[in-house]
């Protein structure tokens with residue numbers, strides 16, 4: 051029997067943020083090396099997000115991405131100002 055799964059989960063549908071963070075870490079671990087940003091680059095990007103007014107509950111209010119996942123993808127950019135992450 052195929053188990054049903056949610057395709058459009060909201061944070062409020064999830065038991066806690068720790069589970070969400072764990073899911074995001076798992077998704078990041080599944081990214082191929084060719085697509086994944088270096089950890090130092092990801093941390094640098096997240097430092098920018100941490101001080102950004104558009105960061106709301108782990109999501110970017112401009113693009114709707116979980117920033118921890120967006121920042122883990124090498125070719126992604128900040129949707130606010132091109133190059134903002136690369137300062």
Ligand code: SF4
Nearest residue numbers: 099102105110128130
């Ligand atoms: S991705 Fe850019 S706009 Fe979005 S929260 Fe991070 S720094 Fe702010």
